[in-house]
Amino acid sequence: MYFKSPFTATLLVAAHMASLTTACSPSTFSTRNDNSSGPPITWGPDTPSDPATMGYFLNYFSINVKNLTATLDFYSRVFGLRHIFTVQASEHLSIAYMGHSQGGRNGTGYQTTAELNRDKNNAAGLVEMIYFDIPDKSHLQASSVRTNTFGHIGVIVPDVEAAQARLEALPDVRILKRVGAPTESEGEVAIANGFPPEALAQISAEERATIEAVLSAINERFLYVADPDGNMIEVQPQD
Ligand SMILES: *[C@@H]1O[C@H](CO)[C@@H](O)[C@H](O)[C@H]1NC(C)=O
Ligand SMILES: *[C@@H]1O[C@H](CO)[C@@H](O)[C@H](O)[C@H]1NC(C)=O
Ligand SMILES: *[C@@H]1O[C@H](CO)[C@@H](O)[C@H](O)[C@H]1NC(C)=O
Numbered sequence: 001m002y003f004k005s006p007f008t009a010t011l012l013v014a015a016h017m018a019s020l021t022t023a024c025s026p027s028t029f030s031t032r033n034d035n036s037s038g039p040p041i042t043w044g045p046d047t048p049s050d051p052a053t054m055g056y057f058l059n060y061f062s063i064n065v066k067n068l069t070a071t072l073d074f075y076s077r078v079f080g081l082r083h084i085f086t087v088q089a090s091e092h093l094s095i096a097y098m099g100h101s102q103g104g105r106n107g108t109g110y111q112t113t114a115e116l117n118r119d120k121n122n123a124a125g126l127v128e129m130i131y132f133d134i135p136d137k138s139h140l141q142a143s144s145v146r147t148n149t150f151g152h153i154g155v156i157v158p159d160v161e162a163a164q165a166r167l168e169a170l171p172d173v174r175i176l177k178r179v180g181a182p183t184e185s186e187g188e189v190a191i192a193n194g195f196p197p198e199a200l201a202q203i204s205a206e207e208r209a210t211i212e213a214v215l216s217a218i219n220e221r222f223l224y225v226a227d228p229d230g231n232m233i234e235v236q237p238q239d
Contacts, residue, residue, distance in 0.1 A: 060099075068086070076098070078173055082101055094131045095128060099127070150231075192232035
């Protein structure tokens with residue numbers, strides 16, 4: 001994404017804000033009932049969805065991975081997703097699914113793999129992993145390496161500070177931004193968020209500073225980590 005106009009950054013922020021109303025402290029950001037401070041927000045309309053879409057919901061997202069073993073290990077060990085299955089589609093192509101056990105998000109919801117698979121098309125937040133096991137995988141570039149149309153993955157945790165302490169103690173978890181650290185306009189987080197240096201070169205230094213300030217405030221209590229391919233995962237506190 002390139003910032004062709006100053007409004008684009010505002011829209012980006014508004015899009016983030018729309019999903020974050022409760023995550024931001026009222027003194028920093030406005031809520032639906034108080035928009036007297038913070039960046040401008042455009043709220044979506046209350047127009048109901050087409051009734052024909054009743055029952056539609058986001059079920060999974062899909063990532064193309066360089067090393068299926070490493071990716072399955074990471075999402076399982078670091079974020080607690082369960083490996084549901086891997087389909088060996090052909091000699092070189094395999095497709096895996098992972099998901100959280102959603103019988104209960106409070107830890108009481110243990111499910112067997114068969115139960116996870118039975119619930120697959122009723123569950124939200126699954127991850128599909130497509131693995132093409134060929135020698136040269138240089139065509140695969142993560143969004144934190146080169147900005148592309150995939151941005152990042154979002155995970156909610158009950159206690160983000162505890163999650164950060166846990167991730168710091170795990171081997172091979174690369175943290176891109178810690179809780180309380182600013183969201184800089186350069187580096188992997190910026191690239192994954194859609195503004196690599198060549199995009200920022202198209203806006204003023206003043207607007208770049210605004211973006212840093214606004215995103216640093218919005219993302220203050222967020223933690224960013226990289227998966228084995230460099231895909232960014234944004235960890236937000238439940239509150
Ligand atoms: C928030 O801003 C909108 C647009 O400027 C305005 O219509 C609305 O009355 C404001 N709400 C409050 C509570 O100030
Ligand atoms: C894939 O990842 C696994 C687990 O991290 C590692 O043991 C293996 O060497 C990796 N394979 C390649 C080809 O890099
Ligand atoms: C945990 O979740 C289960 C399933 O939704 C529910 O029955 C149970 O009451 C919850 N327990 C607590 C302590 O929240």
